[in-house]
Amino acid sequence: MSLQSANDSRNDSLRETASRSAMHPRHEQTFPELTPAEIDRMRRFGEVRRYHDGDTLFETGKTGPGMFVILAGHVAITQRDGLGHVSPVVEQGPGQFLGELGQLSNRFALVDGHAEGEVECLLIPPERLRALLVAEADLGERIMRALILRRVSLIQGGVGGPVLIGAANSGDVVRLQGFLTRNGYPHHLLDPAQDKDAAELVARSAPQPADLPLVVTPDGSILRNPSEVEIARAMGMLAAVSPDKLYDVAIVGSGPAGLSTAVYAASEGLSVAVLDARAFGGQAGASARIENYLGFPTGISGLALTARAYNQAQKFGAEIMIPVSVKTLECGCEDGNFSLTLDDGAPLRAKAIVVASGARYRRPQMTNLEKFEGRGVWYWASPIEARLCAAQEVILVGGGNSAGQAAVFLSAHASKVHMVIRGGGLGASMSRYLIERIESTPNIELLFNTEVVSIEGAPDASLERAQLRSRLSGETSWMPIRNVFLFVGADPATGWLDGCGVALDRAGFVVTGATSAQHQRPVTLLETTVPGVFAVGDVRSGSVKRVGGAIGEGAQVVAALHGYLADSLTAAPAPCREQASVR
Template sequence: MAAIDETTINRLNATAYAFPRHEQTFPTLTAPEIERMRRFGEPRSYKDGEALFETGTPGPGMFVVLSGSVAITQRDGLGRVTPIIDQGPGQFLAEIGQLSGRAALVDGHADGVVETLLLPPDRLRALLVAEADLGERIMRALILRRVSLIQGGAGGPVLIGSASVGNMAPLQNFLARNGQPHHVLDPEADTDAADLVARYSPTRAELPLVVCPNGTVLRNPSETALAMALGMIGSHAEDRLYDVAVVGSGPAGLATAVYAASEGLSVAVFDSRAFGGQAGASARIENYLGFPTGISGQALAGRAFNQAQKFGAEMLIPVSIKSLDCSKASGAFKLATGCGHTLRAKSVVVASGARYRRPAIDHLERYEGRGVWYWASPIEARLCAQQDVVLVGGGNSAGQAAVYLAAHARRVNMMIRGGGLGASMSRYLIERIEATPNIELMFNTEVIGLEGAETLERVRWRSRLAPDEFTMDIRNLFLFVGADPATGWLEGCGVQVDRGGFVKTGVQNGEGTPAVPLLETTVPGVFAVGDVRSGSVKRVGGAIGEGAQVVAALHGYLADAGSPTL
């Protein structure tokens, strides 16, 4: 028997591993399984060439192919079409976004006459809950399909411009954090991108250009404008009265959504940017129960986000809440959104966490998104490859970021205002930092100024023990100096906060015991969980625990309050 060369062995091994993954991503249902699904769906027929769904338009739900074949393709804003797969009898058409009827990320066209069974989003969610084993297979496939679309890098919006121009990096980070497929083209290297730039002749301030799959061209858009153009923000359901409005989708808010929705409460979750909060930007969380090898904040938050959708929580992201009306004039709380809409809820959970603290550094705002970062994702890591960077901070988030960046940057200069790390950082991170040769610890130091033309070029710093100032050629500065509570939207509502701005809960009576449930604020029906709450542990595990715990208090309040006047 002839010997098998190494290349062939590698190919066979790759095939062996890829095949099960393909089967999990595109499984074929059995006839009995399809029969069990019929009570959740309705028959739909399509002619040859007819579209079942199209990129950028709200998806109708999940299709089960009964006969015929459907061609699935992915297209970007430049009209480039990439075939994905042809699916036939026994296979189903959907990805995770169809749990909530979000805009489709791919096109599906009938190849010949096609008979299907359509499960609208609400019936799809009902199926996942009612049919545990079958639901698990479908849920895994929906998640894997979104992952494949993201990793494929072929479809979605096209961001055109150099890495350092305008809001390029923030927009990339925004799309990545929200699990949206996209790709970037540099007009200096790509002819189609160069032609588009020439056609629209944007000024430098109007870059990057963003070309949506439907052909719409945006000039250096805001995150909200981009989200609306991509159909990420669905109906705001102004006519609906929710049992619970959760403001913030960090670990605490996501936990609240999962447990409340799984227990039958109608839940709306709001976040101004992306799910996961500050924890979602963590490169690796190693001290969370059940993950001995660690897990990225994005992966942990993504799983919770999908769970919440599975149980029917409505995820309104990115939608900011500007104010809360606690007068209950119509029998319910009113939340005013940044989009100009008003939504109503019987109860409110404040899980808005904290906003990145901006230290007093000269010209800081000028360089935000242009060399100054408050998180460390793969996007920023690529920007500082083989460069010297400065990272300011001495807490766990700073430690995780320093270790992560050290694998990409030439040197990480870690500046700490104090004289050590022991008071604010976990021991395992301290040991890892000390063992990483390209992390330089600079104690009793602080950044005092930034310089550069359009992007950051130099950092001025000084020792807190001497008056001398120094300059370093630095193009990327990472700030992890704590956070301030995001509670401005509660002003005028009667919710009490402590001197630091964190929300007070569990107000005590004269005997020193809580007069209200531990997580309820000074306004009945308004609760607070996670980092925004005064006295909270400020850990991912603690936030998730509070999110689960508050649901019991919600049930108690809703049962006592009865049904508000409509």
């Protein structure tokens, strides 16, 4: 199939989708029409702009100016993919509004908007849009729902965002697809083995195999096997950090605990920065289904749950920066504030810090493990990885809840899931409902007292087989396998705290609630040994390591933040003191 044929097919699909959605109740929610009274209530948040026929209101790949409410005329929404193709998306007229989730946080527009005839609009910039969503509760609910549904439609249709060109089973394609998917960013993939024009583009632009995959941005720029940071900057997902801005609180980590802190802190008027090295949601965001979280009796995927919190935090004005790695924390001295050193060397300043960095996936002792990471060895199970192992046998290592959720999810795609558990049972580490489901799933095989000790593959680095060993008899055997999923726990991500005096326990988790020489007031339950530095969620020593517990701690820490910030206004800055970490 040529690029033009593929584009025609996508256009037909978009038209069919639009036709179906017009008869579906959600079409009215995605493209609601506002009444004159509702528009009048919105006028105080924006200003009237006029456009002539053919004028551009917003442009793909450039920062959107905000949300447009059409007062008169019509605007055509189209999508272009960087390969020279333009596709119609929708046309909107009086009483409707233009925008999607990116308009909440000054992100690049994902589509183009052009005036058809003379157009008059009310333009509401991002900061005023957030104020509108909060001040006008009923109207804000309708607008927020529409913004979310529009982003969902763009993702499902592959509209907006970059074009990935490479083999679907390539480790780097999976890496980039996973990054974009987990951050809720639309994209689509073309395989040069099946598309002649894509193959020609590869021949022109990627002379070396290491150049693949190619990423084509909407403006036609070509990135060769980019890092997550490179693609994020090219797509406007990552804004520059202002060295002059002082936040009330910087939250390191955007899992359930970090997002909960962000929502409650931002909704109570604090200026909030959230930083994460990969994607919002943390390990919970990779869970196929969470069934024991309050209020979701039928279960909800980790991505869906944490995406709601991510959108909610942006609604209240939290600035979320992904992907950004924090290298060091410098404790407050002269001015009593803190400074985070980011991966590009830039500083980010805050009055208080919340450590919500969670844990990194543990790498078990396994021969050739690093060689096959991202090429048959996976630390999470999403639809992307499930597609790669369709109708195949897979190995899943682990006996906790995350492993159980992944095993059940993969059993719907793989022909068989060999669940390898070091211990002799699941009762001590897994919820009962998951054990019962696993035991009733015919294509899940439980291998107790067993471990994977080695993996091997072909010269092209694709995984071919795994060696298993019985922990009782010591006997080994090889199993032909192309995908191994590892859910063997995680180690706390606390290396960036070294040198600041934050005490850690022997396992490296952050100690909270303990008094140190630096404290000049009573210590709160979630405060570390450094005043003004708090810890929540899985990274905290003694936490329950559950989504519900993490969210509860995120809400609880905001009260402690208010107390600390109020005290710091009147107290003289304490001098920095060195304090060894407890390991």
